[in-house]
Amino acid sequence: MKRIFSILAIALTMLVSLAFGQPAFAEVSAGAKIFNNNCAQCHAGGRNNVVAAKTLKADALEKYGKNTVEAIALQVTKGKGAMPAFGKKLSADDINLVANYVLDQAKAGWAS
Numbered sequence: 001m002k003r004i005f006s007i008l009a010i011a012l013t014m015l016v017s018l019a020f021g022q023p024a025f026a027e028v029s030a031g032a033k034i035f036n037n038n039c040a041q042c043h044a045g046g047r048n049n050v051v052a053a054k055t056l057k058a059d060a061l062e063k064y065g066k067n068t069v070e071a072i073a074l075q076v077t078k079g080k081g082a083m084p085a086f087g088k089k090l091s092a093d094d095i096n097l098v099a100n101y102v103l104d105q106a107k108a109g110w111a112s
């Protein structure tokens with residue numbers, strides 16, 4: 001009886017982590033990793049160390065029309081002003097991941 005319970009518990013844990021935990025977590029940390037490796041030197045904590053007004057915070061993204069994954073991905077791919085283009089350095093998938101990460105962090109207020 002005890003054994004059945006532990007098998008059930010393990011199966012349930014696996015199911016829950018498959019359904020909710022793992023993929024979402026992997027995606028977030030992949031985006032965070034790309035951000036830390038490529039963006040953080042200018043945008044740590046969602047700030048902008050080069051053009052101070054153009055932060056990655058929700059209000060600035062909205063003001064400058066960068067509050068969609070598409071707009072962020074486009075700017076990351078092509079660059080703008082003093083921001084370098086990443087189209088040759090990062091894959092389209094990575095750019096998509098990092099754009100989603102930026103938007104998620106902006107919505108969450110860059111707390112972490």
Ligand code: HEC
Binds near residue numbers: 050061082084
């Ligand atoms: C060398 C510094 C530098 C790096 C590295 C950099 N950026 Fe930028 N970023 C800038 C500058 C400068 C601007 C303002 C560009 C402008 O509009 O003149 C900017 C603007 C932005 C904006 C628009 C913000 C707004 O309020 O308009 C987004 C989104 C953005 N960067 C995302 C990223 C992402 C994601 C990465 C990494 C893949 C990255 N940046 C890497 C310098 C950088």
